Amino acid sequence: MTLYLGVALVAAAVVLFIIQPVAKGIHASLEREDDEMTDTEARKRVALLALRDVEYDFLAGKLDEEDYRSLKSELTAEALAALEADDAAKSAEGAAPADFDVDLEAEIAAIRQGLRDGAACPDCSYTNEAGSRFCSACGRALGELAAR
Amino acid sequence: MTILGEFALWISLPVAAWGMILGYAGGRTQRGDLVLSAERSIYAVFGLLLLASAGVSAAFLGDRFEYWYVASYSNANLELFYKVTGLWAGQRGSLLFWALLLGFFASITVFTNRQKNREFMPYVAGVLQSILLFFIVVLLFADVNPFERLDFTPADGQGLNPQLQNYWMTIHPPTLYLGFTSFTIPFAFAIAALLNGRLDARWIQLTRRWILTSWFFLSVGIVFGMRWAYEELGWGGYWFWDPVENASLLPWLTATAFLHSIQIQENRGMLKVWNMSLVLMTFLLTIFATFLTRSGLIESVHSFAQELKIAYIFLSFMGGVLATCVILIVYRLPQLRSENQIESFLSRESAFLFNNLLLLGAAFSVMWGTMFPLISEGVTGQEISVGPPFFEKVNLPIGIVLLALVGIGPVIAWRRATKRNLQRNFATPVIVGLVTAAGLWIGGARHELALVTWSVSAFVLTIIFTEFWKGTRARARIEGEGYALAFFHLVSRNRRRWGGYIVHVGFVMMCIAFAGAAYNTDNRFNVQPGDVVEVTSPFGHTYQLTYEGLSVSIGRGQRNLLWQAIATVSVAQNGDPKGILTTEKRQYTNRNTQPMTEVGIRSILREDLYLILSALNDTNGALNNQPGAQGIDLQVLIKPLVNWIWIGCFMLAIGTVIALWPSVDRRRLPGGEKTSEREAALAGAD
Numbered sequence: 100m101t102l103y104l105g106v107a108l109v110a111a112a113v114v115l116f117i118i119q120p121v122a123k124g125i126h127a128s129l130e131r132e133d134d135e136m137t138d139t140e141a142r143k144r145v146a147l148l149a150l151r152d153v154e155y156d157f158l159a160g161k162l163d164e165e166d167y168r169s170l171k172s173e174l175t176a177e178a179l180a181a182l183e184a185d186d187a188a189k190s191a192e193g194a195a196p197a198d199f200d201v202d203l204e205a206e207i208a209a210i211r212q213g214l215r216d217g218a219a220c221p222d223c224s225y226t227n228e229a230g231s232r233f234c235s236a237c238g239r240a241l242g243e244l245a246a247r
Numbered sequence: 248m249t250i251l252g253e254f255a256l257w258i259s260l261p262v263a264a265w266g267m268i269l270g271y272a273g274g275r276t277q278r279g280d281l282v283l284s285a286e287r288s289i290y291a292v293f294g295l296l297l298l299a300s301a302g303v304s305a306a307f308l309g310d311r312f313e314y315w316y317v318a319s320y321s322n323a324n325l326e327l328f329y330k331v332t333g334l335w336a337g338q339r340g341s342l343l344f345w346a347l348l349l350g351f352f353a354s355i356t357v358f359t360n361r362q363k364n365r366e367f368m369p370y371v372a373g374v375l376q377s378i379l380l381f382f383i384v385v386l387l388f389a390d391v392n393p394f395e396r397l398d399f400t401p402a403d404g405q406g407l408n409p410q411l412q413n414y415w416m417t418i419h420p421p422t423l424y425l426g427f428t429s430f431t432i433p434f435a436f437a438i439a440a441l442l443n444g445r446l447d448a449r450w451i452q453l454t455r456r457w458i459l460t461s462w463f464f465l466s467v468g469i470v471f472g473m474r475w476a477y478e479e480l481g482w483g484g485y486w487f488w489d490p491v492e493n494a495s496l497l498p499w500l501t502a503t504a505f506l507h508s509i510q511i512q513e514n515r516g517m518l519k520v521w522n523m524s525l526v527l528m529t530f531l532l533t534i535f536a537t538f539l540t541r542s543g544l545i546e547s548v549h550s551f552a553q554e555l556k557i558a559y560i561f562l563s564f565m566g567g568v569l570a571t572c573v574i575l576i577v578y579r580l581p582q583l584r585s586e587n588q589i590e591s592f593l594s595r596e597s598a599f600l601f602n603n604l605l606l607l608g609a610a611f612s613v614m615w616g617t618m619f620p621l622i623s624e625g626v627t628g629q630e631i632s633v634g635p636p637f638f639e640k641v642n643l644p645i646g647i648v649l650l651a652l653v654g655i656g657p658v659i660a661w662r663r664a665t666k667r668n669l670q671r672n673f674a675t676p677v678i679v680g681l682v683t684a685a686g687l688w689i690g691g692a693r694h695e696l697a698l699v700t701w702s703v704s705a706f707v708l709t710i711i712f713t714e715f716w717k718g719t720r721a722r723a724r725i726e727g728e729g730y731a732l733a734f735f736h737l738v739s740r741n742r743r744r745w746g747g748y749i750v751h752v753g754f755v756m757m758c759i760a761f762a763g764a765a766y767n768t769d770n771r772f773n774v775q776p777g778d779v780v781e782v783t784s785p786f787g788h789t790y791q792l793t794y795e796g797l798s799v800s801i802g803r804g805q806r807n808l809l810w811q812a813i814a815t816v817s818v819a820q821n822g823d824p825k826g827i828l829t830t831e832k833r834q835y836t837n838r839n840t841q842p843m844t845e846v847g848i849r850s851i852l853r854e855d856l857y858l859i860l861s862a863l864n865d866t867n868g869a870l871n872n873q874p875g876a877q878g879i880d881l882q883v884l885i886k887p888l889v890n891w892i893w894i895g896c897f898m899l900a901i902g903t904v905i906a907l908w909p910s911v912d913r914r915r916l917p918g919g920e921k922t923s924e925r926e927a928a929l930a931g932a933d
Contacts, residue, residue, distance in 0.1 A: 105851065107255040117288045121269075121835060126279030126364045127286065141447060152661065158725070159717040161658055171661065183263050217257060 141183040146178035249311060252302015253394040255341075259295035260387060263380040270373025274442060280515030286357045288453045292379050293350035298345050301703055303340055303393050307333040308633045313400040316340060316393045322404035324807050324836070329407055332417040336407055339386075339393040341420065345537060346382035348421075348428040353379065356457075357430050364453055370439035381564050381676050382903065388556035406807055409835040409843045415475035420568055422471055424496055426464030427533040430502065432457040434530035437523055441575040446519065446582045451509045456907060462506055463903040465499045470896040481844035482886045483769070483857050485892065488638040493617040494536035497610055501529040504606035511599050514661070518578060518585030521603070523583065525537050527572045531565055532610075538565070539617075586739040591663030598656045605649050612641040618740075647700055650758050654707035657714060675713070680706030692766075700762035704755050709754075711748050738905065746906030756891045763888030764856075771861065771882045784854055790883075791819040792858075795827070797877045799869055809834040812869055814860045814879055818849060830860040830881075857884040 119125065155176055157167040266288030266506035273281030303316070307330045312318040320336045321329070334342040355376040360368055360830045386392055389780035408418070433454035439448040472492065473485035486492060505525040511518050538561040576583070591597070623631045658672040682700035692698055715734070723733035738745040766785040773799040774780060776796040782791045795815040813831040817824065835843065861880040863869050868876025 102250055105251055106258075109251070109255065109295075109298070110258050111489070112562055113258060117265065117284050117291055120280045120283035120287065124280055127283035127329045127361075129273075129277055129279055129282060129369065131366050141449075142516075145516070149514065149661065155718075156660070158721045159714075161668070161672055161717070162660060163671060166660065166668055167663050170660070173662075231854065244483075 139181070139188040143178070143181040143185045146181040148176065150174045150178055249302040249314070249394070250304040251307075252299040252305070255298035255302070256383065256386060256392075256394070258346060259292050259299070260380070260383050263292050263383055264378050266292065266382055267376035270371075270376055272368050274369030274373065282369045282372065285376065286361075286368065286857075289350070289353045289357050289372060289375060289379075291381075292376070293347075293354045296343070296350045298346045299932065300334055300343055302333055304331065305344060307331070310404070312402075312404050312687075313396050314393070314720070315395045315397050318397060318401050318404045320404070320407055322406040322807070325404075325407055328411075329412055329417070333407075335420050335424070335535070336411060337393075339391045341424070342382060342386055342391055342537070342541060343393055344421070345424055345428060346379060346775060348384065348424050349375070349379055349382065349431055349508055352429050352432055357434075363557070366443055366445065367436060367439040367450070367453070370566040371444045372433045373433065374435040374438045378435075381560075385557060385560055389560050391832045393559060403634065406836070409807075409833070410479060413475060413479045415471055415478065416600060418472040419475050422464050423468030426466075426468050427458055427498065427536065429461040429464065430529055430533050432525055433461070437526045438575070441523070441572075441579055443864040444579070444582065446512045446579060448509075448516075451512060451522065455509070457510070458502070458506060459903060459907050462499075462502050463900065463907070465495070465502060465904070467896065467900055469495050469499060470892070474893065477847065481846050481859055483767075483846075483859065483886065485889075488613075488616065489633045490601040491540050491618050493638075494539040495614050496909070497613055497617075498529050498532035498536060500606050500610040500613070501525055501532055503711060504603045504610075505529055507599050508603050511596055515596060517588070517596070519583040519585065521581070523572075523576050525603075527569070527576075531568060534565055534568075540564075552716050566657065590812070593659065593664040593669070595659050595661045595664075597644070597655060598652055598659055602649065602652050605645050605652070609642050609645045609649075612645075613638065616641075626835075643696060644757065646695075646761075647703055650700070651703050654703075654710040654753060657748065657751075658710055671711075672710070679709040694765040694913060697762040700758055704759050704762075707755050711752055714748060715839065742905050742908055745905075746902045746908075749902030749905060750899050751902075753900075754900060755897040756895030756898060760888040760891035760895060763891075764886070766887045768885045770884075773864070773878060774881050775878050780881070780883070782885060784885050785887055786853060788821050788886075790856060791822065792881075792883065793817045793819075794879070797863070797869055797879060801870065807836045809836050810870055812860070812863060812882065815880070816847065816858055818856065828858050830855070830858045832860055832863065852890055853887060855884075855886040855889045857886055858882070859884070 120127070125200050150171070153162065153167065156162045157171075162170070259725065261474070266285045269281045270285035273279070273285055298745055306314050306317045308327075309320055310317070310321070310323050312321075316337060316339045317333070321333050329336070333340065335344040343513075356375070357368070357372065360371070361474055432449075436450040436454045440446055471490075471493065476485075476492075477485040477489070489865070490611055493624045505522065508518050508522055508525060512522050538558075618639050619633050623629065654676060655673075680702045683705035687698055687701060692701075715737075718737045719730055719734045722728065722737050723730050726733065726736075728736065768782065770782050771778075772778075772780045774794040776794055777792045781789055781791055793816065795817055798809065798813055799813050800811045801810050811831060811833050813829050815827055815829050817827045819825060826849075828849055831845045831849040832842040833845060844859060844861075846860075849856040859882040861882045863876075864878035864880070865873075865876040
């Protein structure tokens with residue numbers, strides 16, 4: 100008798116527990132959360148991570164100067180394309196950019212600033228900080244100095 | 248308690264079905280209430296399975312021999328420890344245990360995702376419940392119900408197979424099951440991605456930890472099995488290409504392939520269909536492994552014919568899963584197109600791809616070798632056994648190329664490697680490899696495969712250590728840190744990369760150890776007390792073994808032992824005494840089994856001395872303590888480098904844990920320091 104009572108109690112508890120949301124109309128969210136990366140953001144992140152990887156390989160001495168430069172300029176172009184695409188998507192949405200990765204945002208800002216200020220080296224396409232007078236990668240004169 | 252457990256199992260059936268239907272329906276209609284109910288049903292099923300498992304354990308602890316399962320795998324005298332682990336001692340219990348673990352992982356998944364990744368969760372819940380439902384159906388309707396009662400109550404059970412009464416055997420199956428069942432979670436997310444159409448790398452990022460966890464348990468579980476075979480089976484080996492071993496190796500091979508190929512999808516947006524196929528394949532192989540080991544198929548096709556029900560249920564489930572997944576992948580094919588293409592044959596992408604092909608090739612050959620005898624027996628009625636030579640012939644070359652790729656992968660450039668990149672990174676390691684081979688040759692090593700393996704291992708280790716060295720040095724220079732600190736930061740800032748390298752070092756160690764088997768020696772002596780025998784190790788030194796004598800004890804049924812004969816041997820190395828070793832024969836009371844052998848092992852870093860008491864000259868005389876009946880057959884094996892398997896496995900485990908360790912999100916820390924661009928570069932990309 101006690102046994103059947105126990106079984107009935109377990110069964111009743113289970114049924115109540117799983118039926119409750121439907122009966123009472125308790126809803127679980129099915130929305131994507133806001134801080135999750137969008138498709139263009141993910142692409143941008145991948146492009147920037149690839150840049151970072153090349154930078155690491157060069158610093159650790161796995162790539163020589165020439166390979167490094169050609170890869171870097173190629174990846175920078177790709178990263179910029181991804182950045183533009185993401186910006187376009189964002190302004191279309193009218194949403195503020197998500198701060199999923201401050202490190203990368205800083206990197207983006209540096210690259211973008213560099214390109215805008217003409218501090219990207221025309222030779223090796225290394226992104227120098229704004230106002231650089233010489234390229235810190237290959238030593239070529241930059242900006243006004245080069246124009247002189 | 249046991250009856251309550253039985254009822255709980257029955258209740259879980261409709262609950263799982265309910266959850267499955269509501270999961271899919273909730274995803275389709277986007278109704279949050281249905282989804283919540285489906286998610287709750289997962290907790291409920293887990294709770295019910297827990298009750299059912301408690302019921303089985305209670306039956307074991309209470310010696311309830313009216314249950315077939317308890318009567319077959321336990322007896323009153325069995326040590327308590329083995330009664331506790333009785334839940335997974337046999338087929339019926341282990342199927343329930345499997346479902347229980349799956350319920351546990353499913354509950355964790357639902358709980359950790361209650362606030363996030365909500366667009367995946369309806370289908371994830373649906374898929375998880377489908378698989379749980381499958382196992383519950385098997386338990387209840389395939390004649391494998393652990394609660395099945397006998398018509399009578401035997402006075403005692405038949406006891407546990409003595410070979411299973413070993414420490415490793417109690418932790419090996421659960422570890423493997425943890426690996427098998429946790430792989431269901433990535434599979435569920437993959438199917439959810441196919442169903443909800445989010446086919447970017449999101450599902451992979453979400454399940455990366457699950458994939459690694461599963462891989463961790465699979466690897467460790469397989470090595471535990473090797474350890475058990477090595478210590479308990481008493482023939483001196485750790486791997487016999489036995490179907491049961493192969494069954495656990497198969498999902499490991501495809502999971503390893505998957506672990507590597509997802510990196511290409513994350514980094515380069517390629518191989519999406521391939522990754523979907525691999526996750527599906529690995530999942531099916533985990534089910535297949537259970538099927539193979541737990542259906543009776545393995546012993547012979549004939550015994551299998553008596554268990555048709557479970558075979559039909561398993562095969563139709565696997566067929567159904569396969570068909571569904573193929574249809575889904577084909578349906579989503581346009582969205583699974585690659586974003587990039589491989590630019591050059593000489594690139595990291597192609598190294599990864601090559602690694603995948605090799606692993607799949609190995610999986611295929613193992614599958615073929617495992618299934619062929621069964622198929623041939625089924626078709627022609629004649630059993631053709633496929634022994635270790637077949638597996639070794641096919642898999643050793645594959646293994647060596649894979650080993651070389653372990654070195655090549657991390658330093659070859661992404662996209663396309665130039666000649667300069669290759670020269671820069673491979674010149675030194677290749678020289679080290681060649682010098683190693685030459686040195687070993689001069690040292691007297693002549694076995695070709697072993698030489699190649701050791702030479703390639705030296706090549707790989709050089710590359711990995713150079714990687715660590717270069718990374719540490721660059722960091723120390725740029726950040727102005729000491730080398731120890733720079734090394735620590737290097738690893739901790741990119742655990743995934745460096746943890747992976749540590750796993751690779753472990754793998755290389757294991758390969759070095761496997762190659763040591765080429766130099767195993769095996770000698771058999773008939774000895775009387777006082778006799779001294781000599782064996783020479785491949786390393787050149789000599790062991791002097793003195794047989795001291797036999798001590799026999801007659802048990803009165805404690806620990807189920809009938810009698811025990813222990814041979815004592817003193818060991819000296821080049822004349823230096825090194826202590827004593829014992830090896831024994833034991834006769835257990837139950838199951839009419841042959842006497843079991845317990846081996847004596849003296850393990851040092853470079854080799855194991857492995858003693859087997861092969862036979863007693865006169866068993867009856869020895870049991871009656873006749874003085875003239877102490878002669879024995881003593882088998883003496885020397886097994887070079889075996890210890891490095893266990894050490895390598897330990898490294899592999901540590902590396903995986905490092906890669907798994909959650910990184911502290913520094914953004915969220917108060918006043919979190921900002922990483923400089925340089926430092927970010929130093930950490931290296933994932």
